Amino acid sequence: MQETIRAAKPLFTGPEWNFDLLRDTYDVISEIGLGEMGLDIYRNQIEVITAEQMLDAYSSIGMPVMYRHWSFGKRFARDDVMYRKGYRSLAFEIVINSDPCINYIMEENSMTMQALVMAHAAMGHNHFFKNNYLFRQWTQADAILEYLAFAKRFVAECEERYGLSNVEAVLDAAHALMNQGVSKNARPRRRHDPAREREREIRRREYAIEIYNELWRTLPNAKAKEAPKSEENKAEQQALSLPEENILYFLEKNAPKLEGWKRELLRIVRVLSQYFYPQRQTKVMNEGCATFVHYEIINRMYERGLVTEGSMLEFMHMHSAVVYQPSFSDRGYSGLNPYALGFAMMRDIKRICTEPTKEDEAWFPDIAGHQDYMGVLRQAWADFRDESFILQYLSPKVIRDFRLFHLRDQSDNPATRVEAIHDEQGYRHVRRTLGRLYDVSQQDPDIQVTDADLSGSRRLVLTHFVREGVLLDKEECDRTLMHVARLWGFRVRLVEVDAVSGAKLREHEALPLP
Amino acid sequence: MNIIDRRLNPKSKSLGNRQRFVRRAKADIREAVRDALKKRKVTEVEGSEKISIRSKSVREPQFAHGRDGNRDFILPGNKDYKVGDLIPKPQGGGGGRGGQASPDGSGDDDFIFTLSKDEFLDLFFEDLKLPNLIKTKLKDLRSPVPQRAGYTTDGPPAKLNRVRTMRRSLARRIALKRPKTEEIRELEEAIAFAESETPPDAFRIAEMKARLQRLVALRRTIAYVDPLDLQYNRFDRVPKPATQAVMFCLMDASASMTEPLKDLAKRFFMLLHVFLSKHYRGVDVVFIRHTSTASEVDEETFFRGVETGGTVISTALDEMDRIVRDRYSPEDWNIYAAQASDGDNIPDDMGRCIELVEKHLLPASQYFAYIEVCERQGPGETIVWHGYKEMADRNKHFAMRRVSSPGEIFPVFHELFSSSSATG
Numbered sequence: 049m050q051e052t053i054r055a056a057k058p059l060f061t062g063p064e065w066n067f068d069l070l071r072d073t074y075d076v077i078s079e080i081g082l083g084e085m086g087l088d089i090y091r092n093q094i095e096v097i098t099a100e101q102m103l104d105a106y107s108s109i110g111m112p113v114m115y116r117h118w119s120f121g122k123r124f125a126r127d128d129v130m131y132r133k134g135y136r137s138l139a140f141e142i143v144i145n146s147d148p149c150i151n152y153i154m155e156e157n158s159m160t161m162q163a164l165v166m167a168h169a170a171m172g173h174n175h176f177f178k179n180n181y182l183f184r185q186w187t188q189a190d191a192i193l194e195y196l197a198f199a200k201r202f203v204a205e206c207e208e209r210y211g212l213s214n215v216e217a218v219l220d221a222a223h224a225l226m227n228q229g230v231s232k233n234a235r236p237r238r239r240h241d242p243a244r245e246r247e248r249e250i251r252r253r254e255y256a257i258e259i260y261n262e263l264w265r266t267l268p269n270a271k272a273k274e275a276p277k278s279e280e281n282k283a284e285q286q287a288l289s290l291p292e293e294n295i296l297y298f299l300e301k302n303a304p305k306l307e308g309w310k311r312e313l314l315r316i317v318r319v320l321s322q323y324f325y326p327q328r329q330t331k332v333m334n335e336g337c338a339t340f341v342h343y344e345i346i347n348r349m350y351e352r353g354l355v356t357e358g359s360m361l362e363f364m365h366m367h368s369a370v371v372y373q374p375s376f377s378d379r380g381y382s383g384l385n386p387y388a389l390g391f392a393m394m395r396d397i398k399r400i401c402t403e404p405t406k407e408d409e410a411w412f413p414d415i416a417g418h419q420d421y422m423g424v425l426r427q428a429w430a431d432f433r434d435e436s437f438i439l440q441y442l443s444p445k446v447i448r449d450f451r452l453f454h455l456r457d458q459s460d461n462p463a464t465r466v467e468a469i470h471d472e473q474g475y476r477h478v479r480r481t482l483g484r485l486y487d488v489s490q491q492d493p494d495i496q497v498t499d500a501d502l503s504g505s506r507r508l509v510l511t512h513f514v515r516e517g518v519l520l521d522k523e524e525c526d527r528t529l530m531h532v533a534r535l536w537g538f539r540v541r542l543v544e545v546d547a548v549s550g551a552k553l554r555e556h557e558a559l560p561l562p
Numbered sequence: 563m564n565i566i567d568r569r570l571n572p573k574s575k576s577l578g579n580r581q582r583f584v585r586r587a588k589a590d591i592r593e594a595v596r597d598a599l600k601k602r603k604v605t606e607v608e609g610s611e612k613i614s615i616r617s618k619s620v621r622e623p624q625f626a627h628g629r630d631g632n633r634d635f636i637l638p639g640n641k642d643y644k645v646g647d648l649i650p651k652p653q654g655g656g657g658g659r660g661g662q663a664s665p666d667g668s669g670d671d672d673f674i675f676t677l678s679k680d681e682f683l684d685l686f687f688e689d690l691k692l693p694n695l696i697k698t699k700l701k702d703l704r705s706p707v708p709q710r711a712g713y714t715t716d717g718p719p720a721k722l723n724r725v726r727t728m729r730r731s732l733a734r735r736i737a738l739k740r741p742k743t744e745e746i747r748e749l750e751e752a753i754a755f756a757e758s759e760t761p762p763d764a765f766r767i768a769e770m771k772a773r774l775q776r777l778v779a780l781r782r783t784i785a786y787v788d789p790l791d792l793q794y795n796r797f798d799r800v801p802k803p804a805t806q807a808v809m810f811c812l813m814d815a816s817a818s819m820t821e822p823l824k825d826l827a828k829r830f831f832m833l834l835h836v837f838l839s840k841h842y843r844g845v846d847v848v849f850i851r852h853t854s855t856a857s858e859v860d861e862e863t864f865f866r867g868v869e870t871g872g873t874v875i876s877t878a879l880d881e882m883d884r885i886v887r888d889r890y891s892p893e894d895w896n897i898y899a900a901q902a903s904d905g906d907n908i909p910d911d912m913g914r915c916i917e918l919v920e921k922h923l924l925p926a927s928q929y930f931a932y933i934e935v936c937e938r939q940g941p942g943e944t945i946v947w948h949g950y951k952e953m954a955d956r957n958k959h960f961a962m963r964r965v966s967s968p969g970e971i972f973p974v975f976h977e978l979f980s981s982s983s984a985t986g
Contacts, residue, residue, distance in 0.1 A: 070565055078563070093564045101568065104575045121583030122620050124576045125675035132676075148564070155569055170563075216582070224623050375639020384638060453640040455649070457633040463648035469640055482636040493625050518631030527623035 058356045059349075063158035070094070073163050074170070076354060080345050081171040085422050087341070089174040090189060091148040094166065096155055102142070103127055105152060109324070110142045112150060113196040115203035115316070117219050143169035145177040145327070147189040160359040164366060167345040172338025179430045180333070182326035192323060198246055199316045206309050218310045221531035222296060222317035227492050229296030229314075229321040245312075252308050291496040295510070295532070296321070298497045304506060305537035314535070329433045329488045336390015337429050343367060343391070373450065389450070393437070396446050397425055407444055434486040442479045444470075454481050459517055493520055494547070506538040513547040519554055520544065529558035536560070584681060587620045591677070708797040717794030726793035734791060740784040741777040749774050807838050807896035807928075808846040810885075812878045814903040815851035815869050819935075826935045826965055827902035828865055833975050834900050834931075846895075848885060852878035858885065875907045875946065879918040892926040899923065899930045905944025912949035919950075924957055932962040933974070 059073050074094070081087045097105070107124035108114035140161055144150040151169045153162055177183050206215045222229070292298040299306070300314040327334065346363050349355045355363070373388035374381045400408045401421035408416045415424050432440060453469040454477060468474035468481070484490055499509035510532070512520055525542065533540040542556040584591065643649075713723060749770060756767050811831045813819070819827075838845045849864040850856055853871030856878040882899065890897060907915070924930055932950055943951070947962070954960050963974040 067565055067567070071563075074563055074565075091563065093566065095566045095568045097568045097571075101571065101575070107576050107579065116578045116582060118579060118582035118586040118620070119622055120576060121579035121581070122587075124580060125583060129675050152568075212582070212585075216586075220622075225625075227624060373638055375641075376637035377639065377641075384636070450638040451640040452636055452638055453643055455635040455637055457635070457651065459630050459632055463650045464635075466643045466645055466647040466649070467634075469643060469645060474645065478636060481634050485634065485636060493627055495625055512625075514631075516632040518627045518633070521626045521628040524623045524626050527621070528625050531623070 057353075058359075059163075059354045060159045060359070061356055063160070065157070065159040065162050069159060070162060070166075073159075074166055076349060077163065077167050077171060077345055080348050081167070081175075081341065084348070085341070085344065086426060087171055087175040088178060089149065089171065090146075090178050092151060092170045092174060093148040094151045094153060094170060097152050098155055099131075102152065102154055103131060105142050110144065111196055112144065113193060113200055115196075115200045115219075116207075117203075117223070118216065119223060141165040141169045143173045143177075144192075145173075145183060145187055145189055145323075146192050149174045149177065149189070150193075158362065160355075160362045161366065163349070163355070163359075164342050164346060164363055167342035168338045171345065172341035173334060175341065176330070176334050176337045176429055179426070180326070180330060180433075181431055182329055182433055186326050187323050195245075195319065199320075202246070202249070202312060202316065206313065210309065215313070217534065218313045219317065221535050222314050224528045224531040225296050225299075226317060226321045228495055229294060229318040230325045231294045231297065231322065232325075232489050233293075245315075249308070249312055256308075290500065291498045291511070293494075293496045294318070295495065295497055298500075299532070299535045302500065302502070303536050304502060306535065310535075325488075326433075329435070331386040332390040332393075332434045332486065333429065333432065333437050334390075335387045336394050337425075339367075339371060339387050339391040340394040340425070343395075375451070389446075392446050392449065393441055393443075394425060394428075396443050397421065397428065397441060399445075400443065405445075411443060412441075435483045435488075438486055439479060439483040442482065444475045447475055447478055452478050452482070454478050490515070493518075495542070498543075506536075508532070508536045508538065508540045510540065510542045512542060512544040514544050514553055515547050517546075520556075522556075525556055526558065529556055530561075533558040533560040583620070584677075590619055707800055709800040711796050711798040713793045714796040715792060715794065717796070721795045721797075723793045723795050727787065727791050730793065731787050731791040734788060735784065735786070738784050739780075740786075741781050746774065746777055746781070749777065806844050806846070806894065807898060808848060808890045809834060809838055810848045810850060810882050810897070810899040811864065812850050812852070812882065812899065812901040812903075813864065814853075814873055814875070814906065815864075815867065816853045816873045816906070817868065817870055818873075818904050818906055820937075823904060823935045823937070824865055826968065826971065827933065829968060829971050830902065830933050830965070830975065831900060833971065834898065837975075838898060846890075848882075850878050850881050850885075852881070856881040872908060873903075873906050874911050875901075875903065876911050876914040876918055879915060879923060883918060883922045886923070886926055897927040899927055900933065901931070902933045902935055903946055904936055905934045905946045907945045907949070909945055912945060915946075916949060916953050919960070920953055920957065924960060928959065930960045932960070934962065934964045936964065936966050 059076060060069055074092075078092075082089070103124060105112065106127050107120045109120075114120065140154060140157055142152040149170070151166070151174075153165050153169075157165060177187075177189060183189070203215060203219070296314050296318040300311045300318065303311075306314075346355065346360075346367075350360050371385070371388045371391045373385045397415065398421040400412055400416050401418045401424055404412075404416035418424055428437060428441060447470045451470055454467040454474070455464050456467045457464045468477035470478065494513040494515065495510055496513070497508065498511040499507075501507050520542075529540055529542055537560055539560075540558050543552060544554040544556075545552050713726060753767060753770050753774065756763055756770065809831075813824070813827055835845060835847065847861075848858060849861055850858050851864055851867070851869075852873075852875065853869045854874045854877065855871070858881065859867070878901070886892070886897060919930065932946070934944065934947055936944075947964075950960075950962050954962050965971055965974050
């Protein structure tokens with residue numbers, strides 16, 4: 049190991065922090081992060097906030113600017129109760145994928161925590177946001193805040209113009225379809241430019257006013273053209289480019305009765321949903337990356353004598369709480385902890401690079417013994433998402449350490465069966481299955497718009513391609529379908545068919561309320 | 563890198579969201595508030611309330627997987643399972659294990675949150691049509707309270723401010739160069755020493771003695787503490803609103819008072835309590851219920867208990883009079899009374915009632931309100947109404963009103979308390 053230069057005295061000794069101290073510590077952290085670990089980040093903007101403001105931020109999905117909606121109030125009310133009762137502590141930070149990257153840190157944090165948080169968010173998450181291919185491809189970090197400001201203003205204007213409850217109804221419906229508002233495969237169609245959106249909306253409104261002529265209202269409605277049904281249908285399907293997985297997008301573009309401002313609202317929700325989609329796909333990696341980075345940085349600071357032993361103990365306490373993984377039979381178990389799994393896998397990559405075993409050489413010939421572990425990690429952070437990352441890098445050692453096993457629950461079987469455990473025969477099986485479980489497109493029900501009749505009955509047909517016999521929750525489905533019907537304006541049918549056999553399993557239908 | 567201190571930014575950014583949420587869930591919340599009202603005590607109306615609502619109107623549906631079908635789980639912490647082991651499913655079918663099974667399965671849970679005091683009162687008074695609250699001309703009973711008001715140069719010895727006095731004395735002594743005790747003692751010692759010397763220096767001794775004499779004289783003329791130095795604490799008698807009030811709730815408990823009528827009365831009592839709490843620091847509440855006899859009871863019994871028997875209102879008034887004499891002297895207490903009844907009484911009793919109220923209770927009270935609750939406004943006057951009417955004309959702080967639905971409570975209350983000249 050290289051000789052480390054020990055600093056004359058630690059950066060801080062007590063729990064108290066102040067702005068100069070934050071700045072000095074940040075400088076050291078970024079020196080290690082950027083200089084030694086080769087991270088590449090957006091500019092940072094660190095904002096100190098109170099616990100109450102943190103709750104505020106929580107309730108609006110962490111975004112600093114957000115349009116108003118009752119569901120955020122609900123979230124706030126719930127978090128508020130949980131927090132006050134002490135059921136839940138607040139996150140120490142919130143970080144926003146934006147350029148400059150905004151980091152919220154709480155004033156209640158001790159100086160050690162502030163250091164940890166800055167290393168975690170301002171370095172780890174920030175690097176991940178800037179470099180991961182999903183974020184690069186799907187989100188525009190430099191435009192999101194501006195877009196949200198536009199969204200907020202637009203929603204407020206709509207509320208004023210069309211009434212609170214009308215706007216609410218549209219937003220409710222759009223929120224219900226949020227998970228179906230993502231284009232999973234295509235690239236985003238166009239870059240969102242808030243100024244242009246606003247302009248377009250104004251132009252649209254002006255044009256409507258301009259061409260408005262009282263006379264036209266007195267004309268009898270034109271009769272629909274008659275055309276051979278089936279052919280037209282096919283042409284229509286093509287024109288609508290069906291099937292379409294992004295229901296919100298489809299409704300925004302094609303719902304027959306929707307007013308312009310409602311389409312714009314759908315668009316706002318859709319843009320948000322798309323913006324958050326990469327985060328849903330990279331929970332393990334994102335948290336793992338940030339946790340690995342803070343662990344690495346704080347340890348290097350400690351080696352240099354920049355952090356006292358007391359702080360180090362506090363840090364280790366926090367850190368181990370974050371990466372704690374209860375076992376499945378514990379009462380506190382609530383799924384795999386993304387922090388724990390991500391951190392363990394990344395530490396393992398470092399180990400494979402620096403101290404490979406025979407097993408590693410067999411499993412990871414590319415990276416075993418590769419001395420530049422940061423290079424390997426940086427590449428992993430850039431080119432993978434949870435699913436592929438697990439498929440590529442989950443090593444037998446981590447599977448053994450976590451004692452992972454695969455349990456299959458077959459609906460026609462009274463007992464669940466252990467399919468694979470952490471042994472030679474099971475590694476690949478466990479890895480493959482876990483990867484699949486982290487595939488977001490597998491977690492969400494696969495629902496697509498398959499048919500829409502624009503000229504005749506105007507019926508909309510959605511199809512749920514059922515995998516493994518997992519049907520939709522009936523009550524939730526019916527409620528959500530009501531929302532679809534409200535947006536579409538006519539009868540909506542949802543058919544659940546088996547993805548493999550194509551057999552029809554169940555059908556739901558909803559009519560818009562008059 | 564930028565560090566920004568946002569702590570002073572405006573708080574409750576999500577207030578707008580909260581208002582939207584409360585508006586949305588209003589129907590549910592109102593129901594919950596009504597339930598809470600039943601559980602609450604009159605004296606507790608004001609605290610903030612934890613409200614739990616069935617999340618009907620605040621549900622956010624989404625397409626989500628149901629509970630049937632085949633599922634896979636990868637779980638950590640295997641102890642001794644081998645491939646092929648069968649584990650019986652927990653009750654309720656598959657997916658009971660862990661949190662992976664159903665992320666949003668339990669949408670029907672009660673949603674618990676806390677309403678602020680204002681929100682609660684808003685909703686509580688909602689069907690009471692709460693207008694801008696009451697600009698009362700109600701007579702504020704004020705009792706003078708001594709309050710510090712600087713210092714003065716004379717006063718009783720008990721109020722002498724020693725620190726100030728000594729400070730002034732010291733300043734004066736320094737200014738006038740009053741000789742110190744040590745100075746004189748030193749001089750005396752010097753003289754004694756000079757005298758003991760052989761041979762004594764007569765000239766020096768004489769000079770020193772002259773100086774000593776001058777110093778002693780000076781000391782005598784310049785007093786240690788002069789009347790000029792004296793400082794006394796000064797108190798003004800500031801009239802202050804008396805800080806305590808007692809509220810008497812009198813109610814007919816006979817069988818003719820049905821549950822809805824009692825609820826009406828309870829709302830009125832609650833309002834009165836809220837109102838008084840705004841004006842006084844501590845408000846005592848005394849509950850007296852009566853049939854043909856009267857007794858002081860706790861709140862629970864007051865609103866819940868049912869008794870059988872006739873109705874003799876004067877018994878309650880007697881009881882109140884007794885309690886006032888025993889415990890609440892009118893000099894120390896602001897006394898308010900609210901009487902609720904359905905207007906039924908033994909006709910013979912009215913004379914005694916009026917005498918009691920007019921001779922004993924009214925002189926002691928700030929205000930006496932009579933509320934007649936009835937299912938619907940019927941024609942004609944009840945016995946009590948008829949009896950009290952004349953007295954109400956004679957006495958400005960006696961008021962009477964009729965209420966038949968919750969919606970009327972607040973207007974009536976408002977009317978009663980909006981001006982002291984309210985009459986029936």
